[in-house]
Amino acid sequence: MSTLFHNAAPAQPATLARRILNQGRYEAGTMLRNGEQLVLMVVMPLLGLLALVFTPLLDGMGHPRVAIAAPGILALCALSTAFTGQGIATGFDRRYGVLRFMSTTPLGKGGLIAGKVIAVLVSLALQVVLISAVAAFMGWRPPLIGVLLGIPLLILGAAAFTALGLLIAGTVRPEATLAITNLGWILFAALGGIVLPAAKFSSSLDGIVQWLPSGALGNLMRAALIESRLDLWGLLVLLAWGVAAAIAAVKWFKWN
């Protein structure tokens, strides 16, 4: 056994692409094996979709229920995975020193963040496939241009919510991250205009909601997937939230 270290090859990092892909695969696997995360990422959005399609909540808007519900539920998937799921996972990784240890390996801090982004995108892709299949089964037929517009907007939304989730995970204790991101999920989902178009219910609520990242992403997705239209205001608001959260996260994120 004494040859274990004597005859070994000198230390060298794997290539950058391999390090990041390895980390992304590992993080995605960890997310998808976690039961609580699966409830948040799959069960809740599916239940939301079914509730909206089988109740008259969205009636009177000039479109089939599923056509209004599906874009909002896809936006909810980005919120679940990027904000709540990744926020909580990162908060506890930070508590247990995982972030510090991994940043001493060839992966480094940049690779760690890149791995998390990949994990979010992989999980989100699986959610999109699942939700879209169920919605299609219930009669959803989005226009092709709308789909091509919706995919990059959903990725942008995931990026903005990842930045917000990491900002919270990197600045407060993991228990507080757990509370804030779960509460945030409930408020954004119920009142934040992500699933339900706020304009339908109250104009004063809509006045607030259109400034929120949740309302912006919900409106962007509905405009794209119902009317094949780019909601410029929503895009500006979402970009502003994403950039501000990313700058704040870079500035205040604590690794330990």
Place this chain on the structure above:
Amino acid sequence: MSLPTAGSTVRKINAPGKAPNCFAYNGRVRKTLNPALIIRGLIKDVGPVPALDGRMKRVVSNISLTAHFGQVTALLGANGAGKTTTIECAQGLQTRTGGQISLLGQDPETADAGLRARVGVMLQDGGLPPAARPVALLHHVAGLYATPLPVDALVDRLGISEFADTSIRRLSGGQKQRVALAASLLGNPEVLFLDEPSAGLDPASRIMVFELIRELRDAGKAIILTTHLLDDAQRLADYVYIVDKGESVASGTVQELLQTSTESLRHRAMTFEASPRLDVTALLRPQLECTETRPGSYVLSGQLEPSDLARFGSWCQRLDVMPTSVHLASQSLEDVFLAISEGSMPQAPASSETNPQTMGIS
């Protein structure tokens, strides 16, 4: 190869006027190449601290050290002395306030993946995700290196196989420690940082881990470890830096620290047990005291010399006393450490230390 502790021969081979570049242990010469790690005048402030009205707290004020390949270099100090902060600055995990650090010739704060691959780190708190399973995690970390050590061999070597598929949160402290050590070794690093490596280890794991550390040293690695356990330093370290209140206050091989300190630290003691209330006057001489701490238990303390033992023998014979136990306390690293911490040994700034093979009560 044995450690340069009591009983083994430590000898410096220094060409006059030239920095020493090799060391002999029991006759075998080990080359020490360029230093793996050089720290000079490290300063680290943390904060702002609310208890200090929002001011910064200086946790490291002046630490200098050099760690060589093929040696175990220990930072010895009480909890809170600044050991972990020092090695985290050396690992690039914390940004320093002042001073210089050269790790494998580079500044650790701007370390690239190439440098990080050559440095293994075992953190004090492990840094392992609780939900992960040890072997799966090790395979993942191995994937970050171009030519990692075989995971299976390392798993066997550290006895991880027996809990290979148990999630990390269910492992004992010692088991976690072994997984963290394996993770730090996967890349076959040239420099290895171990923060309190024996914390939480049961006696069998401790022997296993210590043997591995010696093996790594013999393979030419530079090993830098922190410990608050004097026994660890005495057993493992080729070179010790004593850290106190954020400063490196003394350094040397264990033997050098013991030898040099004997001039200022001659407090030895002999304890013996015999019948109560004996007349011990005949044992005494100036600067030697004898007290009966409890009936029949005596402590003879002071600067003991061989003649004191001879006098003790003839005293026993004359009084027809057969002690039930006699114990001679020899000086340990603990005495040195305590003496330095209490300020009874001379101290000076450590920044002039350039030659780690030369004893420096600095």
